[in-house]
Amino acid sequence: MPAESRGHRIAVLSGGNSSEREVSLKSGAAVEMALRSLGHRVLSIDPSQASLSDTHVNGVAWDSIDLAFLALHGASGEDGTIQTQLESLGVPYTGSGPRASQVAFSKLASKQVFLRAGVPTPPWQVVEPRLSQSELTGVARQLGFPLVVKPDQQGSSLGVSLVHDERELRAALDLAFSFGPVVLLEQAIVGEEWTVGLLDDHPLPPIRISSQGTIFDYQAKYHSDDTQYIFDDSASGVAARTALVTRHACLALGTRGVARADLMVDRLGRPFVLEVNTIPGFTDHSLVPKAAARLGMSFEDLCQWCVDSALAHFQLRRAA
Numbered sequence: 001m002p003a004e005s006r007g008h009r010i011a012v013l014s015g016g017n018s019s020e021r022e023v024s025l026k027s028g029a030a031v032e033m034a035l036r037s038l039g040h041r042v043l044s045i046d047p048s049q050a051s052l053s054d055t056h057v058n059g060v061a062w063d064s065i066d067l068a069f070l071a072l073h074g075a076s077g078e079d080g081t082i083q084t085q086l087e088s089l090g091v092p093y094t095g096s097g098p099r100a101s102q103v104a105f106s107k108l109a110s111k112q113v114f115l116r117a118g119v120p121t122p123p124w125q126v127v128e129p130r131l132s133q134s135e136l137t138g139v140a141r142q143l144g145f146p147l148v149v150k151p152d153q154q155g156s157s158l159g160v161s162l163v164h165d166e167r168e169l170r171a172a173l174d175l176a177f178s179f180g181p182v183v184l185l186e187q188a189i190v191g192e193e194w195t196v197g198l199l200d201d202h203p204l205p206p207i208r209i210s211s212q213g214t215i216f217d218y219q220a221k222y223h224s225d226d227t228q229y230i231f232d233d234s235a236s237g238v239a240a241r242t243a244l245v246t247r248h249a250c251l252a253l254g255t256r257g258v259a260r261a262d263l264m265v266d267r268l269g270r271p272f273v274l275e276v277n278t279i280p281g282f283t284d285h286s287l288v289p290k291a292a293a294r295l296g297m298s299f300e301d302l303c304q305w306c307v308d309s310a311l312a313h314f315q316l317r318r319a320a
Contacts, residue, residue, distance in 0.1 A: 069094050083101050145164055203246055
């Protein structure tokens, strides 16, 4: 995307009332600091404390805002709700549109898209609270252990458990159901965990993740200093395959701007997409900034890229 002139009035949306509020506030604070250092005029907005349906927000008219930078994670921020509101206001915003956001936020909906598009993803079954314990156990046996239990709509690995046998199943299901009424049982892929960021349709350097826990969970993502992030710069092999599959997955979902796919690579070197995040974290522990830095992009460069990309996409949509 061509660089736009500096000095835009940018509303940074962070916080919200989802279970990922803490991480969102950290992302928003980092983005605000970067944008101010670039010469932009920044307005901080927490949607849990300000109505976006009015003509003004925090005393500022929406039609005077050049761009909304979305640093919201979780429900209402990543699920298409905020995107739909901003579309109705005619305000350009960073990241994917309402439909891609909505589909990507649902692990079930995105897996169905992956299946139709030929994107490899682990086999799964959907379970609901109305099922009896024997029915739930039967579904788990059909998939086979180990398996992963995860809520359909949740980010940052909240509510996710790796289950090795039937004895661990009930507690994992109770945890996942505490985040919503639809839960996925997913065949666990034994191997390595990878993540690949995308800037529009250009993959960033893939990262292999080595954490002390059995899964790369909330603690490992945001609080642990023991988690290792390993780059593989080879033009072929596993890293290249993860980048290719990530691009395919994001094209199938229709994402734009910054996105990030989480993948498992089995012992044969085959990548499987677990999910795509349409608003990945922008904290000091976040993976997209780490990958962008590998290419020589500073955090400020990355934030400016998001601004330029969003404004360019908005102009293209308005001209269509």
